[in-house]
Structures are given as structure tokens and as C-alpha cells.
Amino acid sequence: MRLGVIPENPLERLVLAAGLVPRPVAETQLAFTFARAVMAGVELGFFDALKSQAKTVEELARERSTHPRATEALLNCLVGCDYLAYEDSTRRYSLRPVSRKWLLRDSPHSLANKMHFQILEWEYLAQLESFVRSGKPLAMHSSTNAEEWHAYQAGMADVGRLSLDEVVLRTPIPKGARRMLDIGGSGGTYSAAFLRKYPGLRSTILDLEAAVAHARPFVEAHQLGERLSLVAGDVLGDDLGEGTYDFVFMSMVAHHFSHEQNLAVARKVFRALAPGGVFVLQDFERGKRPSPKNQVGALTDLYFALTSQSGTWSLEEMRGWLRQGGFSLRRSIKLRTSPGMVQVVGSKA
Numbered sequence: 235m236r237l238g239v240i241p242e243n244p245l246e247r248l249v250l251a252a253g254l255v256p257r258p259v260a261e262t263q264l265a266f267t268f269a270r271a272v273m274a275g276v277e278l279g280f281f282d283a284l285k286s287q288a289k290t291v292e293e294l295a296r297e298r299s300t301h302p303r304a305t306e307a308l309l310n311c312l313v314g315c316d317y318l319a320y321e322d323s324t325r326r327y328s329l330r331p332v333s334r335k336w337l338l339r340d341s342p343h344s345l346a347n348k349m350h351f352q353i354l355e356w357e358y359l360a361q362l363e364s365f366v367r368s369g370k371p372l373a374m375h376s377s378t379n380a381e382e383w384h385a386y387q388a389g390m391a392d393v394g395r396l397s398l399d400e401v402v403l404r405t406p407i408p409k410g411a412r413r414m415l416d417i418g419g420s421g422g423t424y425s426a427a428f429l430r431k432y433p434g435l436r437s438t439i440l441d442l443e444a445a446v447a448h449a450r451p452f453v454e455a456h457q458l459g460e461r462l463s464l465v466a467g468d469v470l471g472d473d474l475g476e477g478t479y480d481f482v483f484m485s486m487v488a489h490h491f492s493h494e495q496n497l498a499v500a501r502k503v504f505r506a507l508a509p510g511g512v513f514v515l516q517d518f519e520r521g522k523r524p525s526p527k528n529q530v531g532a533l534t535d536l537y538f539a540l541t542s543q544s545g546t547w548s549l550e551e552m553r554g555w556l557r558q559g560g561f562s563l564r565r566s567i568k569l570r571t572s573p574g575m576v577q578v579v580g581s582k583a
Contacts, residue, residue, distance in 0.1 A: 236529045237265075270356070271311045272337075275318075276349040280309065281329065281337040284318070288326035344392060351389030354382055358541050365540045374541045378444070387420055387448045389488075394423030397572040401516070404567055406579055408512050411480035412433055414507065417499075418476040418487035419470050420445050421452030422462055428483075429461055437482075439464045440472070469499055474506035482507060485516040489538040489546050493555075496547070497498045500559030500580075507582045513561060519568075519576040530574030549576060556580035 239260045241247040249255055279298050283289065291309060293301040309327050309416075312318040317333045320326075329338075339346045358372055365371060375416055378386065401424065407414075414437040416425045427439035441449060443466040453464045470491070482503045488496050503513050520535045521528035531546055537544035553563055561580025567576045 236526075237261075246346075267311070268315050269352075271308060271315065272317060273349045273352055273356075274308060275312055275333075276337055276346050277353065278308075280305075280312075281317075281346075282339055283335050284327060284329050285334075285338055286482075288321065288324065288328035290325050290327070294327070337392055339365065343395065346392070347385070347388035349393040351385045354385060354506065362536075362540055371539060371543055372541050373543070375556055379549055380448070383444055384448045387452060391421040391423055391452050394421070394485075397569050397575065398423065398427050398570055400571045400578075404569075405483070405577065406512060406564065407435075407481050408510055408581075412510075413479045413481070414438070415440060415446060415474065415479045415482045417441075417482065417484040417503075418445075419483070419485070420449045422449070422456055422464070423452075424485060425477075425481060426456035426458060428455075429458055436461045437463070439580055440466060440469060440474075441469050442466070469502070470495055474502050476505050477508045478506050480508055480511050482511070482513045483516070484514070486518075488515060488552065489534070489544055490516045490542045493543055493547075493551070497555045497558055498554075500555040500561070504560040504580075504582060510515075511582045512564075513556065513582075515552055515556065515578045515579045516579075517552070518546045518574050519552075520548050522548055522550065528574070534574065549578070550577075552578040 239250060239255055239257055241250050278300060280294060283294055283297055289297075289301055291306045292302070294309070295305040298305070309318060310320075313320045317330055317337075319328045319330055321328070335341060335343050336345045337349070338344060346486075358374065361372060393570045405428070407428065411432065412434055414425065414428065414435055416422070416437050418441055419425050419439035420441050422437075422439055422495070425439055429435050429437055439449075439453065439462070441464070446464055446466040450464055453462060456462055469487075484499070484503075491499065500513070508511065518531060518534040520531045524532065535545040549566060553566065556578060557563055558581075559580070560582070562583050564579040564581060566579060567577040569577070
């Protein structure tokens with residue numbers, strides 16, 4: 235899956251192939267205006283205001299306390315981007331299916347919290363040139379304030395649901411597993427889903443102290459009682475025990491660590507697993523070499539290098555940590571519903 239200029243008829247395909255389309259303008263000016271318009275529509279409450287019925291500019295502006303002309307410009311932009319529909323005869327705006335599914339706050343698929351967090355991420359990316367010049371990442375986990383931590387936890391809870399059904403279906407949890415460790419599992423999106431599928435399973439989420447403070451309400455909302463616990467700690471420094479767990483899951487954490495740190499985590503997890511236990515490392519995959527075929531991997535690598543430390547890793551590198559950590563490697567799993575994301579699986583013989 236790729237983002238870019240999409241021709242809609244044969245003539246446009248020819249013009250694009252001939253190099254006559256100014257792609258840099260389309261893929262920057264238009265793209266970032268598109269992105270910010272969707273985020274603004276969520277932040278200003280326009281999508282939720284249209285949940286029950288279509289409304290005019292004047293009605294929306296009055297309800298949301300916004301300027302009528304500016305409101306009209308944003309709504310028309312969202313129509314052009316196919317997130318809203320417009321009815322000429324009534325001059326009313328209504329939700330398109332994509333907005334109703336993904337952007338309403340009470341939708342089971344809602345990404346509204348992620349849209350809110352992306353306003354912070356917008357500020358992070360504004361520092362890209364400085365990062366490239368200096369090589370110094372933002373280290374967001376150590377410089378984030380309480381409000382930003384809350385937005386981050388809520389946004390990650392949204393993201394965790396995107397491929398949740400596939401992850402629960404395809405993740406190879408050992409038969410009869412009783413004890414699970416979820417490294418960096420924050421609000422417990424994955425743990426809760428695994429526990430609902432496997433009634434005999436209990437999970438401990440290990441996350442940073444600052445994350446735990448804001449993740450606890452999300453964990454409690456799963457209503458799984460003592461089966462789902464949340465512990466403040468640091469996988470890099472804490473002892474995980476020996477032979478303690480049957481299943482260890484670590485999603486979207488490896489891109490925060492260096493090669494040496496990820497190898498150390500793999501060895502620590504191997505020790506913490508009981509015989510027959512399984513370790514699943516889930517993250518975005520960076521290609522072996524730069525290629526247009528791995529756009530998602532390249533974009534996520536740059537983003538995480540800027541905001542954290544290392545960026546994404548290649549499949550070979552991730553498999554190498556588990557191999558050197560003592561694991562017997564199993565077939566890696568490429569998620570279909572989250573392009574670019576892979577599960578690297580190792581078992582303790």
C-alpha cells in the first residue's frame with residue numbers, strides 16, 4: 235500500500251507517466267492541508283456534530299462556536315477530500331461512511347484520539363530538519379508532560395484496535411498458556427483481547443512509570459479484574475524473572491531501542507519464559523534496502539528515528555536478536571490489515 239498521486243482516468247495516467255504532474259506540490263502542499271483538515275474536523279467537533287443529522291454551515295458554526303466563513307472553507311475541503319457529503323438543495327453537510335466509521339468518538343473503530351495526538355506529532359515533525367542536521371532525536375518518552383502522555387496513551391489505544399482482530403487470530407500463543415507478559419502494553423488493548431479469547435490466561439503489562447499513570451483508566455475499563463494487571467517498570471533495567479511466563483508479547487517497542495538493547499531484551503525474555511514458551515516481537519519492518527516498494531517502512535523509520543531513538547528495523551535484524559537470544563525461530567507473520575507491520579516469533583525449546 236502506498237500514498238501518492240492517484241490518477242482517476244486514462245488521460246491523467248498518461249500525464250502522470252509523462253512526468254507532467256507536479257508531484258512535489260501534490261504530495262506536500264495538498265497532502266499536508268488534507269491531513270490537517272481531517273485533524274481539525276475532529277478537534278473542532280464537526281464530525282460528532284453531524285452524527286445524528288445533516289446541518290448547514292450556520293448551524294454547525296453556531297453549535298461549535300466557530301466563524302461561519304472559516305467553517306465553510308473547512309467543511310468544503312472535507313467534502314473535496316470525501317470525508318463529508320454536501321446536498322445542494324438543503325445546503326447541508328453530512329458524514330461520509332469513512333468518517334462515521336473512523337472519526338466519531340463513540341464508534342468502536344474510532345481514531346478520534348489518534349487525530350488529537352497527531353496535532354502533537356505535527357509539532358514533532360516540524361523539528362525534522364533540526365534532527366537531520368544534529369542527529370539528536372526528540373526522545374519524546376523522557377520529555378513529554380502529563381497532558382501529552384495522556385494524549386499519547388489515548389492515541390495508542392486507538393491504534394492498537396486497527397489490526398486487533400487479525401493479531402488475536404494469528405498470534406501463536408502456546409496451548410494451555412497461563413501467564414503472559416505484555417512489554418510496553420500501556421492501556422492493555424492487546425492483552426485484553428488475548429484474555430477474552432483465552433479464558434485461562436492472565437497478563438501483566440510492564441510499562442514506564444509515566445505511561446502507567448495515564449494508562450490505568452484504560453486498563454480498568456477492560457473490566458478484567460485481577461486477570462489484567464499493570465506494573466510500572468523498565469524492561470531494559472528490570473529483572474523479568476526466570477521461567478515465569480508462557481507467552482511474552484512486545485508490540486511497537488523495538489523501534490525505541492538500539493540493536494544492543496533489543497538483543498539484551500531478547501535474552502532477558504528467553505530467561506523469563508518457561509520451556510515451550512513463545513516470544514512475539516511485533517513492529518513495523520524496514521526494508522533491507524531503500525525502495526519505493528517499502529514506503530510505509532521508510533516513513534515509519536524516519537518518524538521513529540526523529541521521535542525516539544533508533545527507528546524501525548529490518549526483518550533480518552529482528553530475527554537475529556531472537557536467534558542470538560537463544561530462541562528457535564518460527565515463521566514470521568506479516569499483518570494484512572496493517573501494511574508494513576510484522577510479527578517475529580521465537581519459541582523456547
